[in-house]
Amino acid sequence: MISRRNFLVSSAVVPLVLGTRAFAQNTKTLQVFTDGDTNISNWWNDNIKPAFEAANPGYTFNVTITRGVGDGNGTIAARALAAMQSKTDPQVDYFEEFEADSIAGSVEAGLWLTVDEKNVPNLKLINPAAIDLPYQLPYRGSQVLIAYDSAKTTAPKTFADIMAYAKANPGRFTYGRPDKGGSGSNFVIRAIHEANGRNPSLFTKESFEQAKADGMLGKAWELLRELHPYTFGEGTYPAGNTPALQLLAQGAVDMIPAWSDQALQAMNQGVLPETVKVAQLQDLALCGGFAYSAIPTNATDLEGALKLANFMLSPEMQTSCVREIGGFPGIGWEHLPAELKAEYIDVIPVSIPTFPSGDWQTAKNDGWYKNVATDIVRD
Amino acid sequence: MTIAKPLASGAKAPGAFLEQAAGLALIAAPMALLITLILLPTVAMIWGTLQVPSDSGAQFGLGRYQAFFADAYSMANLRYTLFQTLASCATALTLSLGIALYLRFSEGRIATMIHALSLFPLFVPSVVISYALVRFLGPNGLLQLLLEQVGFTHYRTPYLTPVGPYIAFVWENLPLPVLVLGAGLSQVSDHAIEAARDLGAKAPRILVEILLPQVRRSLLIAFALIFLGVIGSFTVPYLLGPPAPEMLGVFMQRTLGNLRRPEEAQVQAVMLMLMASVVSGFYIATMLQSERGRR
16 A cells, blocks of 8 residues: 555655656756846846747746855856856856946857847847947846925926936935935935036046046036935935835925836836826936846757847837836837837936946045035035 | 863863863864954955155155154044044943833833844844934934924924934843843842942942942943944944044945055055944953953
8 A cells, every 4th residue: 555655745746757857858848047036037037037038949048046145146157158168058048137247258158149130030129328348138128217296296306306306395305325325325416417517428448537536526516415414304314215215105394316127117016106206307308228138059949049138138128128117128118019118208218327336436426425424524 | 950060271080181272173174264254364364554656666654654643634633533433432321220220220111122223223133223313313304394393493303413323322222231231230139239338329329339340341242332333334334424624444345445545544444443442341351350250
């Protein structure tokens, strides 16, 4: 007689084995790696996967989450590079997000597949502003926007509009501390741009010189210091993206800078009051950036990976990117449904400025604490 | 009942050496860990802060500390840390002494409830209390709504001001001193208090002349426990406090993690350690005294 335990084990294992066999005969499984936040990995598993399987019979994919493990996708890329050198299976087909040139020597070794309109036809739809390196596939973006309560104010169009609103309504505007989250950080950067002729091209990794930076940033500190007494609690800047959104949700302030994806997702989930809307400044947008997918040339199933890449740039999936995660599309808005464009007209950026990492960031954060946040009299 | 054995210094019995050796062997493992993982890195770190780069390589000097003391922003953070810590200590001690006194002289259901409530913060992590306080004390939070119901409309939230972390520190630091002071007060005999009462002493006099002298040691221990907990805290001032001045824990983390200036963060760490070691010194001295007192 079969014992209960053995019965349980075998009844669990047999269908599993048979199932995998039957499955493996007709279905190819792509290996996708992501180290993005939960909203991204959930989106891939819950929305993209069923849609991809329906659109590409015979294909499916498996999402492996490398978030917070070692160097995340960097570790997997290093493994793929090693596999390339030893001519073995890299066990990866698709990187959800990876900056291809961040693994030294990988570009020179030819690890990354050059994508163009021949192998990924939907690239013809791409937003030209999103193009970076030829082996990077921009497929979603986010940018800092101004979230405001439309019951209290109209959409600010310029930095001066924000200053004017704050001064006319003391305590009703705030932004997060620049080192504790991108929303506050990019607002401070926008102030730096404002104080320097709205010319982001002045700020590059190479252009940093301490003395010059002190002068350029100094003008921004004056501007932000002017705003300081009119911010919420007379200069009690919240400690991050979420605390700032929380102040807006609690009705403590009417206007904050916020990440597009976080704000749009919060609005869709009903966390923010219904009257909250988002807008982009029209004279110069706040900073942001794109997330790039990458495909290794030695991918186990290169053909499948290219199918997935093309699928991700299809108008359907790009619409899903806007709807589900509040991201910006990688393809031009003109290729998306007209009603979607109408709904998001206020946030569609004319340009997406960037600000260099490294010395400029350090100077910005340190300078803000010493010159804007504190009441110590400066000489 | 066990009879206390005479300890090390007085012990001359055969086998005493073996007993001592066994004792040392027992603490050898934790001591080794302490030395290799804490003491040595600390010494190396302090030595590092005393090296100043110069043309002919690193030189011994106090340059890094001079820079710290010359920087108005760092000094403001230092003063704020010390002030915040002392203020929360004083308040938490006063409140917990009150609770401990009440519990010493009361019995019954309400006393048990208050005892349980006073220990409750022990089981709530800082990050939870911080977010709870944001919702309770924050703008348009529960407290403000309640106050507005009774017509008080001038509420100004302590969230993101120095008062925010102060409230969280006091709440967080009630349980331990209540326990320590409760233990101290329970050792004061009822006879002494009754005798004082018979002689006509009123409650304040009993407190000052009978109770406080006997719990002086417990008070010092409780003070040290709160002080050491608050001065090195991170989560509460990070989430509830103002952007500037910063408490040293937050300042240090930002200097190291965001500005990537490990040398400056190390100097800040040494300053924090110095303040903490003064109080630790008091604590150890008090403990040694009470050891001696028992012999």
